[in-house]
Amino acid sequence: MTQAIRIIGIDPGLRHTGWGIVTAEGTRLSYVADGTIKSDATSLLSDRLMQLHEKLSEVVSGYEPDEAAVEETFVNKDARATLKLGQARGIAMLVPAQAGLRVAEYAPNLVKKTVVGAGHADKHQIQAMVKILLPKCTPNSADSADALAIAICHAQHRGPASLAAALKAAG
Numbered sequence: 001m002t003q004a005i006r007i008i009g010i011d012p013g014l015r016h017t018g019w020g021i022v023t024a025e026g027t028r029l030s031y032v033a034d035g036t037i038k039s040d041a042t043s044l045l046s047d048r049l050m051q052l053h054e055k056l057s058e059v060v061s062g063y064e065p066d067e068a069a070v071e072e073t074f075v076n077k078d079a080r081a082t083l084k085l086g087q088a089r090g091i092a093m094l095v096p097a098q099a100g101l102r103v104a105e106y107a108p109n110l111v112k113k114t115v116v117g118a119g120h121a122d123k124h125q126i127q128a129m130v131k132i133l134l135p136k137c138t139p140n141s142a143d144s145a146d147a148l149a150i151a152i153c154h155a156q157h158r159g160p161a162s163l164a165a166a167l168k169a170a171g
Helices: 045-063 079-098 108-115 123-133 142-170
Strands: 005-011 016-025 028-038 067-071 102-106
Touching: 005 045, 005 079, 005 142, 016 045, 016 079, 016 142, 028 045, 028 142, 045 079, 067 079, 067 142, 079 102, 102 108, 102 142, 108 123, 108 142, 123 142
Parallel strands: 005 067, 067 102
Antiparallel strands: 005 016, 016 028
C-alpha cells in the first residue's frame, strides 16, 4: 500500500503568493486546501517579505505538509521586478525548509506541460485542468490555481526527483 503524501505547492509573488495543498496516494490526488497571501503594497519591501513569511509559516504549520514544491522564477524584461520576485521566492523556499521539508523546484513550462499537456498554456487552461484533476476544488485565485498545479506537478515528478536526491546523498 502506498503512503499518502501531503504536498504544498507555492506560486511565489510579492503582491500575491498562491499556495495549494494536495494529498497524493500512488497516482490518486485529493484536494486539501488553497489560498492567496497578499502583502500590503504600501509597506516597505522588508515588511512585505516579513508578511509573506509570517502568513506562509501559518499555512505550513496549520496544514503540516510532507513535501513542498515552488515554481522557478522566469526572468522578464524588468530586472527590478525580477529581483523582487526572486526575494519573494526566497521566502517561499525558506518557510518550508525551516519546517524541515524537502523543497523541489519546477520550471513554469514543466508545470504547464504536466497539468495541461502543453508548455505554453494560459492561466484559464491551468485553472480548468486543476478543477478537472481536483474535482472538489474551486481555487480562490489564479495564483492559488497555479500553486495547486505546482503541487500536482510535484506529485507526478516526485518519484524520480526523490530517487535522484537519495542517490546523490548516498554518493
